[in-house]
Amino acid sequence: MLAGKYQDFYNQIINKIPQEIIYTDDLHTLAYGTDASFYRLIPKLVIKVENSKQVKDILQLACNMKLSVTFRAAGTSLSGQAISDSILVITSRNWTDFKIAEDKSHVSLSPSLTGAQANNILAPFSKKIGPDPASINSAMIGGIAANNASGMCCGVAQNSYKTLKSMKLVFSDGTQLDTGNEDSKAEFAKTHKEFLQSLKMYAKNIKDDEELSAKIRKKFKMKNTTGYSLNALVDFEDEFEILQHLIIGSEGTLAFIKEVTYYTVEDYKDKASALVYFKDVNEACKAVTKLKLEKQKNIISVDAVELMDRAGLASIEDDPKMPSYIKEFDENVTALLIETRAKSDKELDTQIKQIEDSLKEFSLAKELYFTKDVEEYTQYWKIRKGLFPAVGAVRKIGTTVIIEDIAFPIEYLAEGTLKLQGLFKQHKYNEALIFGHALEGNLHFVFTQDFSTQEEIQRYDDFMYDVTQLVAVQYQGSLKAEHGTGRNMAAFVELEWGNTAYEMMKKIKSLFDPNNILNPGVIINDDKKAHIKNLKPLPKTNDLVDKCIECGFCEPVCPSNVLTLTPRQRIVINREISRLEDEEHNLKKAKELKQLYQYDGIETCATCSLCSTACPVGIDTGSLTKYLRHEQVSSTQNKVANVITNNFSATLTGMKFGLKAANLTHTILGTSLMSGLTSGLRKISSDKIPRWSEHLPKGISINTRIEQKANSLKVVYFPSCINRTMGLSSASKEEKELFDTTVELLQKAGFEIIFPKQIDNLCCGMPFSSKGFTKQAKIKSDELETALNEASNNGQYPILCDTSPCTKKMMESFNSNLDLYEPIEFALEHLVDKLELEKIDEAITIHTTCSSRKMGLHEKFIKLANMCSSKVIVPSDVTCCGFAGDRGFSYPELNQSALRNLPKSVKDAKYAFSTSKTCEIGLSEYSGIDYNSIFYLINKCSKAK
Known part of the structure; x- marks a missing residue:
């Protein structure tokens, strides 16, 4: 409940902005108010x-x-700079406009585009943005600029500060400025004359102070995000350049960034990486120093050098994709992940040789080996990016994970690293590991921390004191190299910079934000204990998700991320419910939160599990939702599910009748009247009646008694229950049903087709398991497994299912060693070599289902599509379609939300293809193109050899 000024604010603001974008309830303020840091404030x-x-x-x-x-x-953000106990303003994921310069030299980006989206936009032109944080797939442009995030390869030469062209800003009083527009600047100069004069004066004062100017230049040769970007006062004369470069790294404390224009940088496609293993950390750090110095002298070309100490290697040595020999290394071995990029393969070979020569003097634990194989080096980098969350996954439940972010001057890297390891032992952080962007002297160190007792909090405080003395005082390094100051290091800004520089930072803050309303307590904070206040609990809730450290990597792929909650937010709420249920006096509050969670957390979760593919430790929040649905199954629902299970064929017959009746009614009434009538009925029923669409399929029956010749080339074809029931929609332009098309294609390739017995009663079990009916799902799965064993002569013949999600469910559930295929892989392994393919000239688009993505088939689908068409469109901003089996009928808003970016991505396509009927219903509805199985395309462009 709001009170006082906040209620007054709410009453007034709803007259200016839509009420539906404002949240004040307990569920949303907690869920949306949580970031990746170990701090918590509830807005x-x-x-x-x-x-x-x-x-x-x-x-x-x-x-x-x-x-x-x-x-x-x-x-x-990891340092507590994006939380609030007041008003939290989140940029909507729909704020994603962009504009590329005609010569591709710069790009203007809205704040909610992720770094990965920006790079996807630029990729066709062999360009990218400079910043490349490990969180680039999730981190948005607004945050990347506000934190001056850098990353693996950009160093200090290509970060936001160095590649900034212009900005569009909103100041604390609502004033707007476009630093790339002369009219806007002229108007601002009139209304903010004293402001600009003060900036000029601050710059002059800094430049006149030779000692401070020298210190600033020296510190910003390293990565440095501690405090404000004082280098802006040294590097520029123009007051608007000073202004916009002060905004970089200001963490939302000076102004709101509504657009950033970056100079683009070259994205070389020829790359090579090596995991180089040194005998110890000292040897590895000395190698880094040599590589850095030789790079500065243009003796070698190296783009990234990432350090991973032995503890870091140990955290990933059990990964099946990592070399097995890592386990055999002694306790001192340290790795450097080195990458070099070039304009051509020939230049790349030269650069590799130069790096190899440079490293000859060092003692290696394993022979040096560079790989150009994209899959191999991508895996190296994926593992490096996942080191931080991987540590979180093995922590004791209830503890949190701390990641600190420092930089030593490169000449002191080895010495500083060894002393840092000494502090780990002194303060008993025995599990701590070190990794980071060593070429810039930038190290991250990660450890687990229990904040449940005052003794543990004091241990952390003592440790941080020693770390700050080591880095900031002894070696004059950066306490925050790239993660931003936040609440985590605000108490130590003055220690690192000294009183004169800190006072200048205070003046800058007061100049931009005289009322101190923008993110108070971040960067400027005189509370010397701020770093150990407002600590976030991570209580146990469910084994399926307890490893989560709330990093947010999962959020971009979630189909409900603009509609309700994301996987991270679902876990946050479940943790809070568990915490409340453990306290007798909070049971009522827990019940209320559960009720609020029902729609946002359970009903609108697609259970697609794509979150597990983005999560560095594979946490599957979809499985949590299925578990919770199972917990909610009533005895009556269970009885109904049993009836359906035991009478599955009759149930499908009823579905066919309903679909035929709906189609007949549509034929009589027409699309407009039918849509209006069903919408009205749905509204009257409080959305309990499923939504009708002209893309709703007709009811069909299939005939497995087909004419065919006996052949030694055999395949078992299991048409899914969906494709045995649902045919083409009235809006489809195809003439044959999928079953008939598949049969025609298989016979064209020379196959004799075997159908499982009693096919009308068979189902993989997914319609049951997705709703929490686990027992019934297993019954149907077991029946299907038995039938397919018999049909395939115990695995002698390949088995094709025409629906990808069903195939994946079978693979997960069956115990038999059956040769199971969905359409993509079956086509590549068993069809294309038996057919003559002729590409069509028309543009097509494809949608890889969630199941196909999780089976690693996305790239294979693209490959297959390119065999059939000369122009293939693959929408980069569409992952799960959100139809979620049959959920798209009952919760169409989930489907619509997930596909909000689809129409503009596929506007040039004539045909569209996927591998799941229900997905195709939603895709057709929201794209305006008729989506069908990929088998239609293959059949269209092929003939028998």
Whole structure:
């Protein structure tokens, strides 16, 4: 419940911005208020903004009422800079406009585009943005710029500060400025004359102070995000350049970033990487120093050098994709992951040889080996990026994971690293590991921390004191190299920079934000214990998700990420429910939170499990939702499920009748009247009646008694129950049903087709398991396994299922060693070599289902599509379609939300293909193109050899 000023703010702001983008309830303020850091503040209001006018209205009102505002992009920040106990403004995932310069030299990006999306936009032109944080698939542009995030390869030469062209900003009083527009700058100069004069004066004062100027230049040769970007006062004369470069790394404390224009950088396709194993960390660090110095002298070309100490290697040595010999290394071996990039393969070979020569003097634990294989080096980098979450996965439940982010001057890297390891032992952080961007002297160290007792909090405080003394005082390094100051290091900014520089930072803050409403307590914070306050609990909730450290890597692939909750947020709420249920006096509150969670957490989860593919430790929140659905199954529902299980053929017959009746009614009434009638009935029923669409299939029956010749080339064809029941829609332009098309294609390839016995009663069990009916799902799965064993002569013949999700369910559930295929892999392994393919000239688009992605078939689907068409469109911003089996009928808003970006991505396509009927229903509805099975395309462009 809101009170006082916050209620007044709410009452006034709803007159200016839509009420539906404002959240004040316990569920959403907790879920949306959580970021990747180990701090927690729960906001009074969360507002999801979609444009700068909304930001302006919020800031003007907040400024007048002196209420603090914190900005949030993706919430992957690790230092506590994106949380608030006041008003939290989140940039909507729909705020994703962009514009590329005609010569591709720069790109303008809205704040909610992820770094990966920006690079996908630029990829066709062999360009990319400079910053490349490990969280690039999740981190948004607004946050990347606000934190001056760098990453693996960009160093200090290609970070946001160095590649910034211009910005569009909203200041604390609502004033807007476009630093790339002369009219905007002229207007700002009129209204903010004293502001700009003060900036010029601050710059002059810094430049006149030779000692401080020298210190600033030296510190920003390293990666440094501690405090404000004081280098802006040294590097530039123009006040607008000073202004916009101060915004970089300011963590939302000076202004809101509504657009960033970056200079683009070359993205060389020829790359090679090597995991180089040194006898110890000292030897590895000395090698880094040599590589850095030789790079500076242009003797070698090296783009990245990532350090992984022995503890880091140990955390991933059990990964089946890692070399087995890592387990045999002694306790001192340290690895460097080295990458070099070139304009051509010939240049790449030269660069590899130069690096190899440079490293000859060092003692290696394994022979040096560079790989150009994309799959191999991508795996190296994937493992490196997953080191931080991987540590979180093995922590004791209830503890948190701390990742600190420092930089030593490169000449002191070895010495500083050894002393840092000494501090681990001194303070008994025996599990701590070190990794990081060693070429820049930038190290991350990770350890687990229990904050449940004062003794443990004090241990952390003592350790941090010693670390800050080592890094900032003894070696004059950076306490925060790239993760931003946040609450984590705000108490130590003055220690690192000294009083004169810190006072200048205070002046900058006061100049930009005189009422101190923008993210107070971040960067400037005089509370010397701020780093050990507002600590976030991570209580146990369910074994399926307890490993989660709330990093947020899962969020971009989730189909409900703009509709309700993301996987991270579902875990946050489940943890809070578990915490409340453990406290007798909070049982009522736990029950209320459960009720709030039902729609956002359970009903609108697609259970696609794509989150597990983005999660570095494979956490599957879809499995949690299935578990919770199972817990909610009533005895009556269980009885109904039993009836359906035991009378499955009759159930399908009923479905066919219903589909035929709906189609007949549609034929009589027409699309417009039918749509209006069913929408009205759905509204009257409180959305209990499923939504009708013109893309709803007709009811069909299949005939497995087909004419064919006996052949030694045999295949078992199991048409899924969906494709035995649902045919083409009235909107489809295809003439044959999928079953008939598949049969024609298989016979064209020379196969004799075997159908399982009693096929009308067979099902993989997924319709049951997705709703929590695990017992019934197993019964159907076991029946199907028995039938397929018999049909395939105990695995002698390959088995084709025409629906990818069903195939994956079979693979997961069966105990027999059957040769199971879905359409993509079957086509590549058993069809294309038996057919003559002729590419069509028309543009096509494909959608890889969640199941296919999890089976590793996305690239194979692209390969197959390219065999059949000269132009293949693969939408980069569409992952799960959100139809979720039959959930798209009952919760069409989930489907619509997931496919919101699809129409603009496929506007040039004439044909569209996938491998799941239900997915194709939703895809057709929201794209305006008729989606069908990929078998239609293969059949269309092939003939028998």
